[in-house]
Amino acid sequence: MFVNGVNKWRFEYEWPLKRTQYIRLYLHPKGGLSTNPPRGEVEPDIFTQPAPYLDPTVYCLTYATQPLQEDVELTGYMALYLRAAIDKEETNWMVDLLDVAPDGRRTLITQGSLAAEHRELDETASRPYLPIHPRKDPVPVPLNEIVEYAIALMPTSRVVKAGHAIELVIRNQDDLLSRLGSWGVYHLPHMETVTHRIYFGSSYILLPYIPAEAE
DSSP: OEEBTTTEEOOOSSSSOTTOEEEEEEEETTTEEESSOOOSOOOOEEEEEOOTTTOOOOOEEEEEOOOOSSOEEEEEEEEEEEEEEESSSOOEEEEEEEEEOTTSOEEEEEEEEEEGGGOOOOTTTOBTTBOOOOOOOOOOOOTTOOEEEEEEEEEEEEEEOTTOEEEEEEESOOOTTSHHHHTTOSOOOOSSOEEEEEEEEEEEEEEEEEOOOOO
């Protein structure tokens, strides 16, 4: 396997790695991301995505850790568990996980997405790090009710270096005006204006931490 960040090949014997220690990074109001869950009752974070024919700008919410004190390897499956409400029957949940360097440069680690109408979990096949959604007819989302979503991200391997931060971006639309968008590389956008509310407490991303091996 190839480990990004240190850009090295490495041999392993199984997948996922047996020594994986899954850690939770909880979403906090005002853009925080921490191993400690938020305390007390707090108001939800809100973002509204206009229909693309009204405004093609991509709106989002961003959460980030403090700069890391040591190198952190993330190798394996990842999943975002999100408590949220929307004011329409459907939206696209789109998730980016990034490595943010001290100078502000952002490098994509991995991405994931889920159509809210297909949120049902296959309880038998799913694992905490790998939620699986059965192929069924869509089920509309109840308006303005808090719903729990489990969103799988593509597995990957990356060492986030000391001094860098881990950043999570939650949105519902690709940038149709980007270079990739101009080439037709994007998810089809939701064609309604949707307001999203993110609730805290048990909203977190589950990450596959790999302990450093002894020299």
